[in-house]
Amino acid sequence: MTRHESRELAFILIFEKSFQSEISVTELIDSAVELELFPHNEFAEGLARKVYLKLDEIDAVIEENLVGWSSKRISKATKAILRLAVCEMFYSENMPVGVAINEAVEIAKKYASAEDASYINGVLGSIAKKKLN
Numbered sequence: 001m002t003r004h005e006s007r008e009l010a011f012i013l014i015f016e017k018s019f020q021s022e023i024s025v026t027e028l029i030d031s032a033v034e035l036e037l038f039p040h041n042e043f044a045e046g047l048a049r050k051v052y053l054k055l056d057e058i059d060a061v062i063e064e065n066l067v068g069w070s071s072k073r074i075s076k077a078t079k080a081i082l083r084l085a086v087c088e089m090f091y092s093e094n095m096p097v098g099v100a101i102n103e104a105v106e107i108a109k110k111y112a113s114a115e116d117a118s119y120i121n122g123v124l125g126s127i128a129k130k131k132l133n
Contacts, residue, residue, distance in 0.1 A: 009044035
């Protein structure tokens, strides 16, 4: 499985967790693997766990960079994609910022809309500028 496919799996876990706040990420992963809805994938599972371990910090970075929107107004899919990308940008070693942004945009094109992909690109671009300065 490619890293891109693993990121898609991580996105799906993060997105699903947004609907099931009462259970832990580990319970969500274990259930999905047990029911054969999700293949065991250490990279994807690690990303999803890291997002929820650092969720408050990740959401604060996102909220600071939303243009014209509050985090309550963006879709769950967009929020999950942003969370994944910000997690990789800040908490994954050897992850070029441009790769994290590109991967997020590609996931958005597949699971959201072209408008969402453009918005995600803008938000992540703003985050990247601040991170690199």
